[in-house]
Amino acid sequence: MSIDTEFFGGQPPRWVSGATYPFGFIALSTISPHSYERIVAGAGTTDPSADGTNWRRLGAGSIKSIQRGVISFSGSSATATVSSVNTANSKLTPLGFTTNTGSGALQGNDATKIVLTNATTITATKVGAINTIDVSWELEEKW
């Protein structure tokens, strides 16, 4: 926090690219709605929300993005592309699965697992390789 805000109150100042900050300084991100505390004295050009080496977020992160989708596949696995997320701050939730129209009755080996494989990929897998399965999911990313 700046000298002004320490004495007169108010919100922390906005982070400024290239400025030098002492250890413990608190600044508002220019990207996220959160405040961050400097944990290593120095300067940088990366917003605190993307610079976990030099800044730490104060409080819990709010939701940054929500993506939803449906993957349809008949083999034992399939992938889907999503907008890039930080995997460390993201939660993938399965919303259920059904057999696609025209395929056979749902079988035990059609139970489908989904995994956030990397920042832009969701992978769905099942043991059965006959029925076409539609699996729905929701991907939530926090700051």
Place this chain on the structure above:
Amino acid sequence: MRYYYAELDGSSKVKCILDTDRQIISASMISIMSADASLLGKIYVGEGVFEAPE
């Protein structure tokens, strides 16, 4: 703002519908008007047209 895409497999068949908050630039991601799951399994023939497989 939301963006909706139909993702194609190697045979131009729709394998995934995506509802996201950012644009994706990829030859396999076709921009669509809504998260229309009825497109799953259809074949993309170009210029925004999807056809049921024969």
